[in-house]
Every structure is written in structure tokens, then in C-alpha cells.
Amino acid sequence: MKHDDSGALLRALDDLLDQEKTVLIKGDLERLGALSQEKERLVTGLNAMPDLSREQLEPLHRKVVRNQALLKSALDGIRTVANRLAELRRVRQGLETYDGAGQKRRFSALRSSQLEKRA
Structure with a gap:
């Protein structure tokens, strides 16, 4: 491929990493999936160009590392929210305590869904 092609691919990948x-x-x-497909296509194109220098690829490498850190933080946040929601569900179902002998004891918090009619 020509130098112009590699320059266009480098610029396109640089722009995509900023996006x-x-x-x-x-x-x-949701947009991350579409960007990932395009990123894969651009990286495949760059891999087919053996004449790229380290200096040309270094700025892209820094952006990829930065984005990986952001993605890891996003995933950690999602895991934290999921764990918190699971804990809230457990709390709504009841309370767990330990008695004097160290045995776990559960108090149900589930309410009866039946209405009581009084005269």
C-alpha cells in the first residue's frame, strides 16, 4: 500500500480512538460496539502495512492504553452497580444476623400480599 493509504488509516484510527x-x-x-467493529477494520488495514514506524504508531498506542483504562473503569462501575443492586434485593428479602452461638439466623421481610378485611 502507498504512504497516503497508511496516513489516511492512521488518521482514521486516531479519530476513532478520540470518538x-x-x-x-x-x-x-451502546455505541461502543459499532466503534469496535470499525476499529477492528482499521487495525486490520494497518497490520497489512509493514512499513509503519514506531513513531507513527506511538500516539495511537497511548490512546489505546488510555481507552483501555477508561473501559476498565466503566466495567468496574457496572460491576459495582450490579453488586449493589443484588445486595439491595437481599436486604428486601430479609435480615440475616448471628445468634450467641454464632449460627446464622434469617428474618424474612416478605409481606403477605393478602388483604385482611375487617368489619
Whole structure:
């Protein structure tokens, strides 16, 4: 491939990595899939160009590392929310305590869904 082709691919990937950063910061994870497909296509194109220098690839590498850190933070946040929601569900179901002998004891918090009619 020509030098112009590699320059266009480098610029396209650079722009895409900036878009990916914006998507990650905004939390727009739905767009991340489409960007990933395009990123894969661009990287495949760059891999087919053996004449790229380290200097040309270094700025892209820094952006990829930055975006990986942002993605890891987003995933950690999602895991934290999922764990918190699971804990809230457990609390709604009842309370667990330990008695004097160290045995776990559960108090149900489930309410009866039946109405009591009084005269």
C-alpha cells in the first residue's frame, strides 16, 4: 500500500480512538460496539502495512492504553452497580444476623400480599 493509504488509516484510527474516548466518558456503551467493529477494520488495514514506524504508531498506542483504562473503569462501575443492586434485593428479602452461638439466623421481610378485611 502507498504512504497516503497508511496516513489516511492512521488518521482514521486516531479519530476513532478520540470518538471511543468520548463514548466511554459519556457512558454511551451502546455505541461502543459499532466503534469496535470499525476499529477492528482499521487495525486490520494497518497490520497489512509493514512499513509503519514506531513513531507513527506511538500516539495511537497511548490512546489505546488510555481507552483501555477508561473501559476498565466503566466495567468496574457496572460491576459495582450490579453488586449493589443484588445486595439491595437481599436486604428486601430479609435480615440475616448471628445468634450467641454464632449460627446464622434469617428474618424474612416478605409481606403477605393478602388483604385482611375487617368489619
